[in-house]
Amino acid sequence: MEAQGKVIAIPKSIEDIAPYWVQKVLQRDLPGVTISDVDVKGSICDGEGFMSEIVAFDARGTRNGKSQRYNLVAKMTKFTRPLATSNALEDDIQGHLNLERAEVGLYSVVVPELLSATTESSKKKLLE
Numbered sequence: 001m002e003a004q005g006k007v008i009a010i011p012k013s014i015e016d017i018a019p020y021w022v023q024k025v026l027q028r029d030l031p032g033v034t035i036s037d038v039d040v041k042g043s044i045c046d047g048e049g050f051m052s053e054i055v056a057f058d059a060r061g062t063r064n065g066k067s068q069r070y071n072l073v074a075k076m077t078k079f080t081r082p083l084a085t086s087n088a089l090e091d092d093i094q095g096h097l098n099l100e101r102a103e104v105g106l107y108s109v110v111v112p113e114l115l116s117a118t119t120e121s122s123k124k125k126l127l128e
Contacts, residue, residue, distance in 0.1 A: 019035040
């Protein structure tokens with residue numbers, strides 16, 4: 001991940017979700033944000049994900065002199081557990097990364113579009 005021309009390390013464990021890391025990530029879109037505390041809530045699923053785990057956390061800090069609180073999630077890729085069910089991809093890290101990119105694309109593009117469409121249809125129902 002790159003923020004303002006600088007590479008940001010992807011966290012390898014929950015312990016890596018620290019104020020310094022969260023601040024670097026948020027500063028890409030929120031210049032001037034300062035994170036002072038991070039409270040990791042843990043996995044948002046009852047079970048473990050096959051390729052990754054999504055971890056919820058709260059971050060507190062300031063932006064432009066005002067106190068801020070952010071409810072966030074981080075996707076923790078399990079690079080130590082390659083795709084074991086597919087012999088063709090078992091040793092193929094690039095295949096693993098391509099699947100990860102597809103999933104991130106789903107969350108980044110498709111889900112917001114679906115939520116936007118749902119919100120618009122809900123608005124139309126209210127106006128009828």
